[in-house]
Amino acid sequence: xxxxxxxxxxxxxxxxxxxxxxxxxxxxxxxxxxxxxxxxxxxxxxxxxxxxxxxxxxxxxxxxxxxxxxxxxxxxxxxxxxxxxxxxxxxxxxxxxxxxxxxxxxxxxxxxxxxxxxxxxxxxxxxxxxxxxxxxxxxxxxxxxxxxxxxxxxxxxxxxxxxxxxxxxxxxxxxxxxxxxxxxxxxxxxxxxxxxxxxxxxxxxxxxxxxxxxxxxxxxxxxxxxxxxxxxxxxxxxxxxxxxxxxxxxxxxxxxxxxxxxxxx
Amino acid sequence: xxxxxxxxxxxxxxxxxxxxxxxxxxxxxxxxxxxxxxxxxxxxxxxxxxxxxxxxxxxxxxxxxxxxxxxxxxxxxxxxxxxxxxxxxxxxxxxxxxxxxxxxxxxxxxxxxxxxxxxxxxxxxxxxxxxxxxxxxxxxxxxxxxxxxxxxxxxxxxxxxxxxxxxxxxxxxxxxxxxxxxxxxxxxxxxxxxxxxxxxxxxxxxxxxxxxxxxxxxxxxxxxxxxxxxxxxxxxxxxxxxxxxxxxxxxxxxxxxxxxxxxxxxxxxxxxxxxxxxxxxxxxxxxxxxxxxxxxxxxxxxxxxxxxxxxxxxxxxxxxxxxxxxxxxxxxxxxxxxxxxxxxxxxxxxxxxxxxxxxxxxxxxxxxxxxxxxxxxxxxxxxxxxxxxxxxxxxxxxxxxxxxxxxxxxxxxxxxxxxxxxxxxxxxxxxxxxxxxxxxxxxxxxxxxxxxxxxxxxxxxxxxxxxxxxxxxx
Numbered sequence: 001x002x003x004x005x006x007x008x009x010x011x012x013x014x015x016x017x018x019x020x021x022x023x024x025x026x027x028x029x030x031x032x033x034x035x036x037x038x039x040x041x042x043x044x045x046x047x048x049x050x051x052x053x054x055x056x057x058x059x060x061x062x063x064x065x066x067x068x069x070x071x072x073x074x075x076x077x078x079x080x081x082x083x084x085x086x087x088x089x090x091x092x093x094x095x096x097x098x099x100x101x102x103x104x105x106x107x108x109x110x111x112x113x114x115x116x117x118x119x120x121x122x123x124x125x126x127x128x129x130x131x132x133x134x135x136x137x138x139x140x141x142x143x144x145x146x147x148x149x150x151x152x153x154x155x156x157x158x159x160x161x162x163x164x165x166x167x168x169x170x171x172x173x174x175x176x177x178x179x180x181x182x183x184x185x186x187x188x189x190x191x192x193x194x195x196x197x198x199x200x201x202x203x204x205x206x207x208x209x210x211x212x213x214x215x216x217x218x219x220x221x222x223x224x225x226x227x228x229x230x231x232x233x234x235x236x237x238x239x240x241x242x243x244x245x246x247x248x249x250x251x252x253x254x255x256x257x258x259x260x261x262x263x264x265x
Numbered sequence: 266x267x268x269x270x271x272x273x274x275x276x277x278x279x280x281x282x283x284x285x286x287x288x289x290x291x292x293x294x295x296x297x298x299x300x301x302x303x304x305x306x307x308x309x310x311x312x313x314x315x316x317x318x319x320x321x322x323x324x325x326x327x328x329x330x331x332x333x334x335x336x337x338x339x340x341x342x343x344x345x346x347x348x349x350x351x352x353x354x355x356x357x358x359x360x361x362x363x364x365x366x367x368x369x370x371x372x373x374x375x376x377x378x379x380x381x382x383x384x385x386x387x388x389x390x391x392x393x394x395x396x397x398x399x400x401x402x403x404x405x406x407x408x409x410x411x412x413x414x415x416x417x418x419x420x421x422x423x424x425x426x427x428x429x430x431x432x433x434x435x436x437x438x439x440x441x442x443x444x445x446x447x448x449x450x451x452x453x454x455x456x457x458x459x460x461x462x463x464x465x466x467x468x469x470x471x472x473x474x475x476x477x478x479x480x481x482x483x484x485x486x487x488x489x490x491x492x493x494x495x496x497x498x499x500x501x502x503x504x505x506x507x508x509x510x511x512x513x514x515x516x517x518x519x520x521x522x523x524x525x526x527x528x529x530x531x532x533x534x535x536x537x538x539x540x541x542x543x544x545x546x547x548x549x550x551x552x553x554x555x556x557x558x559x560x561x562x563x564x565x566x567x568x569x570x571x572x573x574x575x576x577x578x579x580x581x582x583x584x585x586x587x588x589x590x591x592x593x594x595x596x597x598x599x600x601x602x603x604x605x606x607x608x609x610x611x612x613x614x615x616x617x618x619x620x621x622x623x624x625x626x627x628x629x630x631x632x633x634x635x636x637x638x639x640x641x642x643x644x645x646x647x648x649x650x651x652x653x654x655x656x657x658x659x660x661x662x663x664x665x666x667x668x669x670x671x672x673x674x675x676x677x678x679x680x681x682x683x684x685x686x687x688x689x690x691x692x693x694x695x696x697x698x699x700x701x702x703x704x705x706x707x708x709x710x711x712x713x714x715x716x717x718x719x720x721x722x723x724x725x726x727x728x729x730x731x732x733x734x735x736x737x738x739x
Contacts, residue, residue, distance in 0.1 A: 010566075011562050011563060011565075011566040011638070012563055012566045012567050013563065014559040014560070014562045014563035014566075015559065015560045015561075015562075015563025015564050015567065015575060016563065017556065017559065017560075018556050018557070018559065018560030018563070018575075018619065018623075019560075019575060019578070021556065021615075021616075021619075022578050022579070022581075022582075022616075022619075023578075025594065025597070025612060025613075025615075025616045026578070026581050026582055026593075026616060027578070027581075028597060029593030029594050029596060029597040030581075030589075030593050032593060032596045032597055032600055033589075033592065033593050033596060036596055080490065083483075083486060084486065084487060084490055087483040087484075087486060087487055088487065090483075097730070098727075098730075099487060099491075101726055101727070101730060102491055102495075103490075103491070103494070104726075105722065105723065105726060106494055106495070106498065108673050108677065108722045108726075109498060109677075109715065109718070109719060109722065110676070110677055110679070110694065110695055110698065110715070110718075111677070111679070112679055112695050112698045112699055112702070113501070113698055113711070113715055114497060114498065115702075116698060116702045116707055117497030117498060117500055117501050118497045119702070120497070120500060120501075120707075121496060121497045121500055140493075140494065140497070143494065144494075197584075197586050198586055198587075200586075201586035201587070201588045201589065202588075203588060203680070204679065204680075204683075204699055207703070208699075208702050208703070218588050221588065221592065222588070222683075225592055225595065225684070231596075231599070234592070235592075235596065238588075238589060238592045238593075241586075241588070241589060242589055245584070245585065245586060245589065249584050
């Protein structure tokens with residue numbers, strides 16, 4: 001009994017249930033993806049699924065197309081989002097604080113509903129659904145995720161550095177490119193990660209925005225994984241996606257990557 | 266001296282006038298932006314959608330009504346080979362427009378057919394595509410590459426007549442132009458006043474004006490962006506106040522949809538989806554708050570190395586995209602032979618919610634005095650008592666934020682739920698919307714529901730912001 005109390009009072013042990021839970025439901029499933037990818041339907045070891053991926057032109061094409069769309073989307077979000085974040089963070093523009101909140105609010109509305117609303121908006125304006133609609137919809141869905149981290153870093157930035165640059169003779173343009181942009185790079189990186197990763201793995205959005213005409217990699221995975229016979233092949237595709245994710249998070253490796261919505265409330 | 270004072274007063278007045286002028290211009294830009302969008306070539310091309318029905322024999326009938334003068338000359342599109350194209354002719358002879366497609370060649374995807382118009386030597390592109398939902402309905406779209414030809418123009422007008430809300434654009438444009446006029450007048454008055462100022466004063470004014478211009482351009486940028494960002498959401502909110510089945514069709518103000526939603530007259534699937542969403546969100550939020558708070562306390566008291574390890578583990582579900590979390594859990598449940606349903610969805614939601622709770626509790630812990638807990642133990646409290654009476658009062662704001670965050674994340678989730686809900690008919694709001702949208706159209710009661718959710722979210726956000734500000738002030 002005393003021992004139990006002793007264990008309980010050492011607060012270090014309080015994380016054990018969580019670690020156990022995470023081990024079972026986060027680590028083990030991720031390992032399982034690899035296991036399924038390397039086995040056939042009867043559970044025997046095989047590399048055939050991988051071989052299939054490299055000869056499966058539809059999968060590779062869809063994959064490349066999805067990556068391309070994701071890159072496009074990230075670039076567009078960055079081009080639109082950076083100025084917005086910059087303007088909001090700049091003190092001499094006197095942007096109301098509520099403005100920043102308004103930009104982040106759509107993040108809390110169900111993204112499917114937002115997507116459906118976009119589709120309806122396109123229909124109402126008589127715009128065709130297709131690649132343009134897809135890019136618009138994706139950008140619309142993920143823009144807040146780009147604005148927020150950039151805004152955050154810009155706001156935390158030490159303004160005296162900019163003043164110092166100006167005192168030393170830099171004009172507005174120079175101080176922007178030489179001081180503000182480099183200092184905001186962490187925010188830009190996490191913005192890129194937060195936009196690129198969900199876009200490359202997106203499913204459902206593409207189907208709704210293009211009337212099932214364009215299939216992204218996420219939808220392909222979904223198709224295979226939900227078909228019992230092709231589950232193992234679906235696992236291979238997921239593994240490919242996982243590798244991309246791992247590479248991206250490695251690229252944007254610093255501590256506020258995971259902050260996502262964490263810092264907002 | 267007096268003259269100088271006068272000059273400054275004039276200047277101050279001028280600023281105010283100027284500011285008003287700029288503000289008006291911002292409003293004008295905002296009002297004009299939808300109009301400009303509509304007039305842009307992007308919109309002009311695509312306004313020309315009309316439906317063509319393909320009959321059993323393959324005959325194509327245009328469903329768009331034409332004015333009476335053209336009623337006798339309906340557009341006939343006969344079947345034949347795609348390559349055999351008719352000519353558009355001039356406006357009076359629409360029946361020259363014989364488009365010929367072979368039945369089997371009628372494309373499933375977008376395909377462009379170019380038509381050369383002799384009236385104004387422009388090239389028109391016809392897009393023929395078949396709706397995948399109803400293969401018998403084919404849409405025909407007319408696009409112009411080089412300017413607009415007469416026929417298309419005529420179609421445009423026809424369509425505008427059918428657009429009941431067409432006039433609203435003109436109201437926008439009218440108001441915007443009036444505002445622009447006022448703004449320009451103000452500028453002229455201001456310029457005149459400035460002429461009497463000294464050159465130094467004019468220089469300061471010029472500087473000030475530059476700053477102001479930058480200010481207003483940037484503000485206009487933000488507002489236009491917000492306008493675009495909120496347009497679809499506003500669309501849903503506005504159309505929640507009419508009882509039409511289809512979004513975009515205003516049939517008069519009505520609160521029927523709200524009434525349906527609250528009296529349970531809405532679609533049965535929607536009702537159960539709402540309940541499941543609420544249950545799952547509450548279970549997930551409560552469990553993850555408890556688990557996450559304990560974990561945060563544990564992590565905080567760990568040695569640096571193991572702390573780093575657990576933090577890494579903690580960030581995995583946050584970095585993983587939905588689809589990966591969903592699929593990996595799906596594979597786990599398949600491997601364990603668990604039947605998927607409410608339990609699996611709840612587990613999955615706890616998995617991706619807990620890390621956020623941990624992250625919102627941790628900063629609270631580092632703010633509190635680490636010795637109070639030990640002091641409580643030394644004074645004879647049991648660990649449970651110490652937790653309840655010493656730690657919880659300090660931690661609860663973080664727990665509350667974590668709880669709210671978990672709630673919103675759970676309600677918002679689609680990807681993970683989709684893969685873990687199994688095939689037992691369990692639907693949450695997200696998956697319900699998805700299957701609904703794929704069937705075509707949205708259950709009308711979703712509109713009021715999301716208007717309410719939006720308002721609740723807005724209130725919560727404003728409240729939290731307000732609270733944070735108050736805390737900062739303290």
